[in-house]
Amino acid sequence: MLNLFKKDKKNSKHFQTLSEQLEKRKSIVLEEFKGKHKEAISWAKKKGIKPSEIAQKGAKGLAVTVATSAMVLSAGVAPSGQLPSKELEVKKEINRQVAGSDVEVLIKARKDVSPQVKKALSRVNLYDEKKIEKQLSKILKVPVKAQLDGIRLNATYGIMGYESHLARFPGDNLSTHFQSEVEYKRFAKASMAGGPGAWGYIAPSQKDLTSKDIEKEKYYLVAQTFLSPNWGTSQAKDWFRHRKMVVVNPQNGRVAIGVLEDAGPEKSTGRAFGGSPEIFEELDLFNSGPRVLMYFVDDPKDNISLGRYGI
CATH class of the missing domain: 2.40.40.10 (RlpA-like domain)
Structure with missing residues (x-):
């Protein structure tokens, strides 16, 4: 997905931190995704894909891995090891089309007002x-x-x-x-x-x-x-x-x-x-x-x- 996930990065401190946070948040994201995107989950089940497996289905799957990454960025983990800018936190928007269906998943990060x-x-x-x-x-x-x-x-x-x-x-x-x-x-x-x-x-x-x-x-x-x-x-x-x-x-x-x-x-x-x-x-x-x-x-x-x- 990103260069962060190449093998030569796996021993870096940043990769370990990012990996741990992704794992902690994955189950939460999946539950929220199931509640908000019933049609996507229904489509996935027809294709024999379990919600827990969505994250492993690649960039053209149901975008849960991408959503998780966005949440981690919102939590403050940046590639440089510093907090992301306010502009990045407010304007992040990810659009992915679910493969084989007409369901579009939109993950949009807003500022907490x-x-x-x-x-x-x-x-x-x-x-x-x-x-x-x-x-x-x-x-x-x-x-x-x-x-x-x-x-x-x-x-x-x-x-x-x-x-x-x-x-x-x-x-x-x-x-x-x-x-x-x-x-x-x-x-x-x-x-x-x-x-x-x-x-x-x-x-x-x-x-x-x-x-x-x-x-x-x-x-x-x-x-x-x-x-x-x-x-x-x-x-x-x-x-x-x-x-x-x-x-x-x-x-x-x-x-x-x-x-x-x-x-x-x-x-x-x-x-x-x-x-x-x-x-x-x-x-x-x-x-x-x-x-x-x-x-x-x-x-x-x-x-x-x-x-x-x-x-």
Whole structure:
């Protein structure tokens, strides 16, 4: 792959350090890859390739070895033995085409914006929507809006409740819901909600479930759409479905992108929003407290990925 891996380099101190870090991270990368690239894993299985063997399938395999190398560079191991430049850390982008399929794997390293977000929000009133729109749009480089297309929620700051997993299709349950054993161990304790969200099932059946559908439920959000000043028309109800939103934990600056899939909680609970178990973990709300900011993301072309932003 690189000259670092030639035989005459194997005795160098740098090679040993790089090799050890690659090995430590390989299992983590494979689990993340399986969760995020279901189609690629499905293709690999049809070809008789196990996920654990992907890294050995060469540069035209599923790019896990390349992804691992990128992660090690992000961790600070540079060929010179010095830390990589900030420009390299922020702009690294690797594109590889999976051999024999139309699945493209994109690994893009972003700068962690949590410190910037935390600092910016510490200086503003968390109910000041105009200032927060401006600050978040500038830092995240995406259009963040309290009101979009003339529609808004009843609140942009409040307590987020911990939600159960939604049934994505009829018959979805804990045994069909997760993409790996690691995911099951981490999130099965949240149990199933017992049905779909307010707008019905995300997919009509398990065979129709796509990777995008999986992401929608994984990072789903709940808002009191019924308390919106725009509520009361069929147009407003349809507009809210799958609506992309940004959620920010002002205590630590963590940011996640999710979509509205359910309506609630009841006003009497004192909560303004709800979030999936994965959203809660990404924002570290159990340790920081459940108060969040939640704004619309203006993304008509669906270019912004769901999940933790900046990682």
